[in-house]
Amino acid sequence: MSDSDEKPEHQKENGEMNREEEIRLKPFQPWYSVQIKGASKNGEVVMFQITTVKLEQCKEEVEVDRQYEDFEWLQHCLNIVPNVKGVIFPPLPDRPIVSAAEAEAKSRKQLGTASKNIKGDEFHKDCRKLEKYLQGIVRHEAIGKCEALSNFLTKKEPPVRAKLKKGILSNLSRAVDGVRKGGHKDIDEMFQKERDLANDMQKIAKETSLNFDTMVNSLCRISMACNHLSTALCLGMSAEDNGASAIINKLQVEFAKSIDHYGYAVDVCTANDENTLGFHLDLYSRYCLSCKEMLFERTCALVQFDNASKTLEKAKPLKKPMAEAAKEDAEKELNAISEVAKKEITKFHQQRTLDFQKSLILYAEAKVKAARDVYALLAKDVSTIKQMDVEFD
Numbered sequence: 001m002s003d004s005d006e007k008p009e010h011q012k013e014n015g016e017m018n019r020e021e022e023i024r025l026k027p028f029q030p031w032y033s034v035q036i037k038g039a040s041k042n043g044e045v046v047m048f049q050i051t052t053v054k055l056e057q058c059k060e061e062v063e064v065d066r067q068y069e070d071f072e073w074l075q076h077c078l079n080i081v082p083n084v085k086g087v088i089f090p091p092l093p094d095r096p097i098v099s100a101a102e103a104e105a106k107s108r109k110q111l112g113t114a115s116k117n118i119k120g121d122e123f124h125k126d127c128r129k130l131e132k133y134l135q136g137i138v139r140h141e142a143i144g145k146c147e148a149l150s151n152f153l154t155k156k157e158p159p160v161r162a163k164l165k166k167g168i169l170s171n172l173s174r175a176v177d178g179v180r181k182g183g184h185k186d187i188d189e190m191f192q193k194e195r196d197l198a199n200d201m202q203k204i205a206k207e208t209s210l211n212f213d214t215m216v217n218s219l220c221r222i223s224m225a226c227n228h229l230s231t232a233l234c235l236g237m238s239a240e241d242n243g244a245s246a247i248i249n250k251l252q253v254e255f256a257k258s259i260d261h262y263g264y265a266v267d268v269c270t271a272n273d274e275n276t277l278g279f280h281l282d283l284y285s286r287y288c289l290s291c292k293e294m295l296f297e298r299t300c301a302l303v304q305f306d307n308a309s310k311t312l313e314k315a316k317p318l319k320k321p322m323a324e325a326a327k328e329d330a331e332k333e334l335n336a337i338s339e340v341a342k343k344e345i346t347k348f349h350q351q352r353t354l355d356f357q358k359s360l361i362l363y364a365e366a367k368v369k370a371a372r373d374v375y376a377l378l379a380k381d382v383s384t385i386k387q388m389d390v391e392f393d
Contacts, residue, residue, distance in 0.1 A: 028141035031056050032153055036131040039096075039123035046096045046123060048130060052153040062154045068095050070152065071130060073161035074137075077148035084143060085301075085333075086340030088294050088348050090136030091286035093129035097122075110217045111224055125274070132283065142340075181296070181303050188338070194345055195295050202288040209281040216278060219270045226263030230256040250388060258381035265374035272366035280359035284352055291348055298337045305330040 033053040040047050047065045054060040075092045078084070097103055107119045134153075138144045151159050186192035233256040238245040308327040315323040 028139070028144065029055070030138045031145050032138045032149075034131065034134045034138055034153065036127040036134070039127050041098065041121065041123070044098050046098060046126070048127060050134070050153065054154070064153065064156060064158075066152070066158055069161060070158045071133070073159060074148060074152045077159075078137065078143050078146065081143060081146050081148070083336075085297060086294060086337040086344060087140070087142050088287070088291050088344045089143075090133050090140070091283075091290045092133060093126065093286070096126040110220050112221055115221075115224065117224065128279070129283075181299055184299055184303050184306075186299070186302060191295070191298065191338070191341070195299070198288065198292040198295050202285070202292050205281065205285040205288045209278075209285040212273075212278055212281050216270055216273050219266050219273070223263045223266040223270065226259050226266065230259040230263065233259070247389075251385065254381065254385050254388070258378060258385075261377040261381060262374065265370060265377070268370050268373070269367070272370060273363070276363040276366055277359050280355055284355070287348070287352070291345070294341060294344065298334070298341055301330070301334045301337050305334045 031054070033055055035051045037049045037051055039049065045067050047067055050064050050066055052062045052064070054062070071092060075089070078089060097106055103119065103121075107117060108115060110119065111117055137149060138153075143149065148159070186195065233252045237249045237252055240246070241249070305327070308323070308330040312320070312323040312327050
């Protein structure tokens with residue numbers, strides 16, 4: 001065979017290798033675009049309307065209805081997908097508040113124990129949180145194209161789900177494992193630093209989110225107090241409409257209007273705070289927990305590898321081949337998790353920084369705009385009061 005006959009084969013092999021390398025380096029392109037357009041309550045069940053566009057199939061659009069239990073089942077299915085160890089999973093938001101007792105307890109927490117007001121359904125917030133959760137999944141290369149996700153987003157009928165067991169024994173067992181293995185010293189300095197950082201960051205993120213919610217709840221109480229004061233001013237007007245009483249009535253009306261304007265401004269600030277920085281803090285308090293769980297999973301693999309190494313050292317000649325195989329398997333699993341985890345951690349920190357920066361900018365811009373608007377309203381109210389004729393006979 002001549003050199004000219006061999007050359008095309010080498011070129012073909014090189015071309016295939018280049019294509020494989022190009023595919024590997026190319027950023028993952030999501031297969032779906034997801035949006036939750038609304039939610040409706042049916043008894044004790046909240047149904048979420050999900051619209052999915054299949055980006056890989058001529059932009060076909062599919063609409064499905066899913067309840068919270070379907071999201072829980074999806075999360076369970078994603079966790080058992082092969083080759084996902086080391087992945088930081090998007091955290092599933094809390095269950096929507098449905099019952100009257102839960103709504104009353106939440107209202108008392110936000111507005112104070114003495115308040116008799118009950119806040120209405122806030123399913124739009126649940127929609128946004130669940131939409132963010134689904135977007136995190138569809139944009140992840142390890143889980144964004146699995147069959148469980150496809151069935152969840154595109155099948156009209158919800159997937160058949162088994163009842164997930166969440167007993168006290170499983171939680172206790174997990175807590176014991178956390179104590180036993182959580183303090184295991186890492187052989188990789190980088191992962192040891194990340195574990196320490198994750199422990200600290202998860203506590204700080206959760207505390208910050210709770211404190212921010214407390215601040216927002218205080219604003220809700222201020223708004224409610226403004227409404228009460230405005231109502232009291234209107235109810236306290238005199239029935240007489242002449243002389244000093246008429247002037248006082250006009251003053252009370254204008255003052256009540258200004259109080260209403262300030263209360264409205266507080267409501268706007270509250271909504272903006274929740275939609276910008278509050279949403280981000282809540283999301284990443286749960287994301288930090290997800291990162292911590294991933295690192296704990298790797299620590300368990302490290303403990304298994306260390307135990308296999310100790311077993312090999314103590315193994316008798318007859319059992320040495322089996323111990324060597326067990327150590328190799330444990331080492332392969334640890335290396336595989338570590339390789340994925342390093343990429344995930346880098347991506348997590350980058351995205352967390354970008355999202356935090358974006359939320360702070362939106363938070364500051366909303367604060368400035370709200371302050372300007374309320375200043376304009378109150379300045380107008382003050383001007384109106386100054387121009388009133390308040391001379392008494």
